[in-house]
Amino acid sequence: MMGVLETQEMHSPALEGNPLGDPARRALTVYLPPGYAAGTRRYPAVYFLNAYSGSGRTWTNFSPFSLSVPERLDALIAAGSVPPFIGVFPDGWTSLGGSQWVNSDAIGRYRDFLAKDVLGFVDRTYRTLPKALSRAVVGHSSGGYGALVMGRYHPDLFSHLSAQSPDAYFEYCYLPDLPKTASALLKAGGVDAWYSAFVQRSRETKARGEDFSIISALAMAAAYSPKKGEPLNLELPFDTQTGRLRPEVWNRWLVHDPVRFVPKFIDAFRKMKTVFIDCGTRDEFNLRWGVRMIAEDFKNGGVEVTHEEFEDGHTGVNYRFERSLAVIGQRLVLD
Structure with missing residues (x-):
């Protein structure tokens, strides 16, 4: 890769004393674009939320005959398809396999972990552009669900989101x-x-x-x-x-189903500058239909949305980040 991957350790006050006893000290994987170390410029930041049963480190796993997501974004930057940005991969793992990136009395405050602790640490540690217009949140499956949660509660922090095959239409x-x-x-x-x-x-x-x-x-x-x-x-x-x-x-x-909460919180989503959602036509968890419902709700609510379907299932679809990042990259504010 032309960019650099590094791992930091950060402490999360939001996760202190969580009911599962999971650690409040977390590894944080960060991608720094080519030229970061030698320069002084500030960069937009894209936050990647792991899916259920994953962690921040899952993004860097070796993928035989394919590319990891950091390798894909590195190639996109090298090709000029997206502007250079900092990639942030927080650790949302729990002893039950995941958090859905929400605050819960049974799991802990993972929405606060991301919105307060991770963002604060990244903005203090790296040369980011610390404003919503220069931040995006993306994810697949439960990570895509988490991106919608961030859009619902934190349009003041993130102006761009991509929810790929997010959990939706719980029935x-x-x-x-x-x-x-x-x-x-x-x-x-x-x-x-x-x-x-x-x-x-x-x-x-x-x-x-x-x-x-x-x-x-x-x-x-x-x-x-x-x-x-x-x-x-x-x-x-x-x-x-x-x-x-x-x-x-x-x-x-x-109440937590995006098919229910997107229409209710449509005013928050109207503040977003980019909303990208997609799903495979053969998704094994039937998410295609929930995503279609959400797309309709966005359109009916006056939210500009890019909604795409692709011929594939639910897993092994990290290549789709090339598409979502290309859409988001055009709209990130670079100064």
Whole structure:
């Protein structure tokens, strides 16, 4: 690469004392464009939010016969397709696999972690242009969901967002996994028993293929329906004995669905200078339809949106960042 990747350690006051006991000290991966060390100019910054089950370091993983996202953005800058910018890869990992980048009484304050602690650290440490017009937030899957969360709450911090295959229309993307979760919890004897066994087998050997649906459902419950005093401080949207959906809890999830909150917070999204959303036509989590609904809501609300579909599924689609960064790069303020 012509640019440089470096790793810093930062302390997050927002994550101190989080319910899962996850570390408040986090690694932060940063991409610095060519010429950064030798110059004095300031740069825009693009924040990359990891997907569920990932971390900040996931972005730099070796990808056989392909390129990592930092390698792709380095090539885009070298080709002149996007202006030089600083890439920031914060660590959103939790003991449940992810945070959805929200503040939760069951997980911790990960929205504050990004919006306050990471942004503050980056602006103090690097030569950024510390203003919303020069900042973008992007992500895929749960990271794309997090980008929408930032647009909802923090248009004063980010003027550009890209949500690629974001979790949306929860009836299609989450409901199919709830019966599987109910069966696993019933067999194990409850949330605590299942989670303890899951952690043990994951460390001693490896997780089972079917474990992903269950741990993901627990993570979503922790994000959307936290409840102190319950196992893992979360409330499930179904009865553990019968599997019957609990409308009062499920409705708490739906409040967090972008299909619901985008229209409600459309004024915040109107402040954005760039909104890019996409999804694969063969997305295995049925996210294509939620993304289409969001695109319609943006358009009906007067938000200029770039909405694209591509012929692929949900995973292995990091190449799509070349497209979203090209759109965002045209609009980043460079001074």
